Amino acid sequence: MKLLSQLKWKRVLAVIAGLAVAGGVAAMTQDMSREAIAERIKPAAKVRIAGEATATAAAAQSGEARSGEQVYNQACGACHNGGLLGAPKINDAGDWEGRLSQGMDVLLEHSINGFNAMPPRGGCANCSDEEILAAIEYMISDL
């Protein structure tokens, strides 16, 4: 009787130990695969972030101003293409008539500092004053 119950206990312990080992292995392989995935996508993620940062930094540091067209397409077109929020549309004489009569200085000042729903620099924080001016000139170049 005593021997039998001892044997039973041994089996129970063996089963518990087996489960523990199996669980541990499962957890380990899961961890490893998660790490492995992270490790595998890391280079791509790095390249993408580096690529974007490089492009922006290159434009900002090259000292070469972006063209009015480039700035317009990047920062202004979203609103000024279709007149979003009441923005004067690109090369729409009717939209610009009254505004142009204020003079370029006022238009530039409004573009740099913001004007009602027009955000400062059109949201292009790293655009220089010259680049903003070029974008305005591009916007009215075909009037």
Ligand code: HEC
């Ligand atoms: C989020 C939308 C939005 C973006 C982006 C935007 N604008 Fe505007 N802009 C407006 C709106 C709206 C007005 C009209 C504001 C008003 O008259 O109340 C406006 C007006 C202007 C005016 C006329 C200001 C005046 O005194 O009449 C100029 C010039 C201008 N924007 C230039 C730019 C330039 C340059 C960019 C890009 C660098 C730009 N905007 C980006 C919405 C935008």
